[in-house]
Amino acid sequence: xxxxxxxxxxxxxxxxxxxxxxxxxxxxxxxxxxxxxxxxxxxxxxxxxxxxxxxxxxxxxxxxxxxxxxxxxxxxxxxxxxxxxxxxxxxxxxxxxxxxxxxxxxxxxxxxxxx
Amino acid sequence: xxxxxxxxxxxxxxxxxxxxxxxxxxxxxxxxxxxxxxxxxxxxxxxxxxxxxxxxxxxxxxxxxxxxxxxxxxxxxxxxxxxxxxxxxxxxxxxxxxxxxxxxxxxxxxxxxx
Numbered sequence: 429x430x431x432x433x434x435x436x437x438x439x440x441x442x443x444x445x446x447x448x449x450x451x452x453x454x455x456x457x458x459x460x461x462x463x464x465x466x467x468x469x470x471x472x473x474x475x476x477x478x479x480x481x482x483x484x485x486x487x488x489x490x491x492x493x494x495x496x497x498x499x500x501x502x503x504x505x506x507x508x509x510x511x512x513x514x515x516x517x518x519x520x521x522x523x524x525x526x527x528x529x530x531x532x533x534x535x536x537x538x539x540x541x542x543x
Numbered sequence: 544x545x546x547x548x549x550x551x552x553x554x555x556x557x558x559x560x561x562x563x564x565x566x567x568x569x570x571x572x573x574x575x576x577x578x579x580x581x582x583x584x585x586x587x588x589x590x591x592x593x594x595x596x597x598x599x600x601x602x603x604x605x606x607x608x609x610x611x612x613x614x615x616x617x618x619x620x621x622x623x624x625x626x627x628x629x630x631x632x633x634x635x636x637x638x639x640x641x642x643x644x645x646x647x648x649x650x651x652x653x654x655x656x657x
Contacts, residue, residue, distance in 0.1 A: 523644050
């Protein structure tokens with residue numbers, strides 16, 4: 429069975445600090461996708477990134493960066509120079525297929541960025 | 544990529560009421576989903592529709608009844624709900640092709656059952 433663990437339930441940082449959100453996944457499949465979603469207080473889950481299991485290159489998008497390491501089954505998310513608007517719940521997720529129920533969300537990490 | 548809308552955004556209903564949640568997407572996506580998000584529980588997949596056909600029913604009680612009249616619209620009919628059904632109900636859709644594994648979510652309906 430698939431599982432996604434986000435050990436950090438809540439994190440608080442002060443604006444402009446860097447913060448890393450941890451994600452550890454479990455699967456026996458060799459082909460899978462990993463995701464990060466952001467859920468601001470408005471409730472909508474916003475898609476941030478998808479990474480497939482064959483692409484271990486790290487990715488940077490503005491202040492966001494992702495570190496995918498198959499050796500440790502981790503897909504960590506770093507926000508550089510955090511801003512108050514980054515305050516949200518962040519979910520890591522794992523998918524084995526396209527449309528089915530093999531799409532598992534982690535429990536989420538609540539990030540509070542204080543001014 | 545936004546474009547999944549849900550109505551109403553908030554709903555309060557009694558246990559004997561019948562109501563419906565509506566989801567709409569005009570992104571050309573062919574798969575649509577209902578998720579339930581309760582406090583302190585992971586997101587739970589409820590139903591999956593692919594090209595209007597229900598492909599997954601994740602052991603959801605019969606008091607929740609989905610309907611997908613076309614690939615752009617998805618409904619969740621509610622009747623005789625329980626207070627523990629109070630949650631955020633999220634609709635999502637997925638495109639065909641290379642991005643089919645990505646779920647795009649609507650803003651959700653916050654449901655309170657009294």
